[in-house]
Amino acid sequence: MSCQEVQDLLHGYVDGELDLVRTLDIERHLRDCSACAPVHAQQQALRSALRDSALYFTPPEPLESRILVAVQRVSNANTWTWEWSWRWLSLGAAVACVAIVLWSVMPLSIEFSSPDHALQELVAGHVRSLMVDHLTDVTSSDSHTVKPWFEGKLDFSPPVPELTMQGFRLVGGRLEYFGKQPAAVLVYQRREHVINLFMWPAQPQAGGNATMVTRQGYHLAHWQVSGMSYWAVSNLNQAELQEFVRAVRQQTSALPS
Amino acid sequence: MMLPRCERPTVPDESTLRRFERAVLPHLPAAYNMARWLTRNDHDAEDVVQEAYVRAFRFFDGFHGGDGRAWLLTIVRHTCYTWLQHNRGHELMTEFDEEIHNLDGEAANPETILLHRTNQLLLRQALEELPVEYREVIILRELEGLSYKEIAAIADLPVGTVMSRLARARKRLQQTLAHRLHTEV
Numbered sequence: 001m002s003c004q005e006v007q008d009l010l011h012g013y014v015d016g017e018l019d020l021v022r023t024l025d026i027e028r029h030l031r032d033c034s035a036c037a038p039v040h041a042q043q044q045a046l047r048s049a050l051r052d053s054a055l056y057f058t059p060p061e062p063l064e065s066r067i068l069v070a071v072q073r074v075s076n077a078n079t080w081t082w083e084w085s086w087r088w089l090s091l092g093a094a095v096a097c098v099a100i101v102l103w104s105v106m107p108l109s110i111e112f113s114s115p116d117h118a119l120q121e122l123v124a125g126h127v128r129s130l131m132v133d134h135l136t137d138v139t140s141s142d143s144h145t146v147k148p149w150f151e152g153k154l155d156f157s158p159p160v161p162e163l164t165m166q167g168f169r170l171v172g173g174r175l176e177y178f179g180k181q182p183a184a185v186l187v188y189q190r191r192e193h194v195i196n197l198f199m200w201p202a203q204p205q206a207g208g209n210a211t212m213v214t215r216q217g218y219h220l221a222h223w224q225v226s227g228m229s230y231w232a233v234s235n236l237n238q239a240e241l242q243e244f245v246r247a248v249r250q251q252t253s254a255l256p257s
Numbered sequence: 258m259m260l261p262r263c264e265r266p267t268v269p270d271e272s273t274l275r276r277f278e279r280a281v282l283p284h285l286p287a288a289y290n291m292a293r294w295l296t297r298n299d300h301d302a303e304d305v306v307q308e309a310y311v312r313a314f315r316f317f318d319g320f321h322g323g324d325g326r327a328w329l330l331t332i333v334r335h336t337c338y339t340w341l342q343h344n345r346g347h348e349l350m351t352e353f354d355e356e357i358h359n360l361d362g363e364a365a366n367p368e369t370i371l372l373h374r375t376n377q378l379l380l381r382q383a384l385e386e387l388p389v390e391y392r393e394v395i396i397l398r399e400l401e402g403l404s405y406k407e408i409a410a411i412a413d414l415p416v417g418t419v420m421s422r423l424a425r426a427r428k429r430l431q432q433t434l435a436h437r438l439h440t441e442v
Binding site for chain 2: 010011012015017042043046047049050051052054055056057058059060063064066067068070071072074075
């Protein structure tokens with residue numbers, strides 16, 4: 001091996017990156033060559049000086065916790081992003097469903113006068129409750145569970161009639177808004193038919209007979225009693241819905257106003 | 258009628274974070290040392306390392322075990338270069354001037370270097386004055402003790418280039434040291 005070759009490979013040699021044969025060749029050369037040996041010694045001296053730990057910068061103490069906080073934040077943000085994208089997706093789907101329903105209802109609602117607009121809202125509210133799996137905010141067949149749930153959520157206390165004996169099973173309750181009017185909604189069921197009973201405070205007036213209307217295959221019954229306005233909406237047949245109304249009226253009129 | 262309920266996409270959970278902490282956090286000294294040498298400033302190094310860790314966490318899915326240090330250093334290096342580009346673009350333009358001291362052939366003799374080993378300041382200055390791409394191979398080789406192959410992977414270079422850069426960087430260091438020691442005496 002010539003001196004030039006050795007010095008070309010010297011860095012590979014001091015770094016232990018050469019194969020065994022060349023390593024041995026260079027070792028032999030360095031033992032005998034007075035020109036190459038000092039060059040090698042210089043490299044070794046420089047390397048040992050560089051390896052002195054004083055050149056190694058150690059991170060300041062708080063950096064690790066700072067990094068952990070930053071990474072944790074990203075980790076949380078990722079989770080939030082996923083959760084929110086999922087929530088927005090489901091919300092978007094719900095809105096789309098309602099839009100489709102409203103769109104199909106729209107041609108009818110044009111021929112309705114203003115009071116009928118309320119009917120549309122009620123029907124939409126009923127349909128919406130069935131569509132987006134949001135039938136109830138509180139799910140219980142026990143009126144003593146459903147009634148307290150409304151406390152603090154409304155500025156009135158809705159009666160929660162117990163109608164199991166009459167064949168109408170209480171499913172639960174939820175809150176709805178009609179315009180700016182908050183409404184309590186009780187959900188009953190007979191067989192597979194869901195009945196939404198909407199109620200909100202009304203001007204006190206004598207409890208007249210219930211009026212029945214039909215919209216898009218849904219029957220709506222309306223009456224007022226004890227300062228409350230009631231609407232029952234269902235696809236139950238008219239006779240059975242009337243039976244439901246009678247049962248509710250019986251119970252609610254028994255209540256002190 | 259109910260909406261079809263989709264499976265929720267997988268989220269980075271607690272165990273991902275734990276795995277990340279176990280695999281990558283222990284290499285903080287190496288990450289900081291590298292960032293500190295490349296940015297040459299304490300505060301900038303801290304910011305760059307934090308940024309690098311956040312990036313590393315985002316790309317952690319791409320880490321399939323193996324050498325966490327080399328994987329992290331690759332990201333730290335990349336983050337450093339991005340930072341240098343934005344903040345110190347001129348440093349990346351520095352040409353490697355072979356004849357900087359007009360002392361070609363002169364080198365500090367081993368005894369002189371050894372005698373002055375305690376004088377870390379000179380060596381530190383000499384190292385800081387190296388162009389960044391020469392500085393980094395010295396840091397990775399001498400301070401981290403990485404092989405040519407590992408350095409090649411981190412710095413995205415052919416192995417031959419790693420060796421030639423090391424050779425030039427060392428020669429420069431020798432020259433600078435000899436020059437400084439000579440003028441000091």
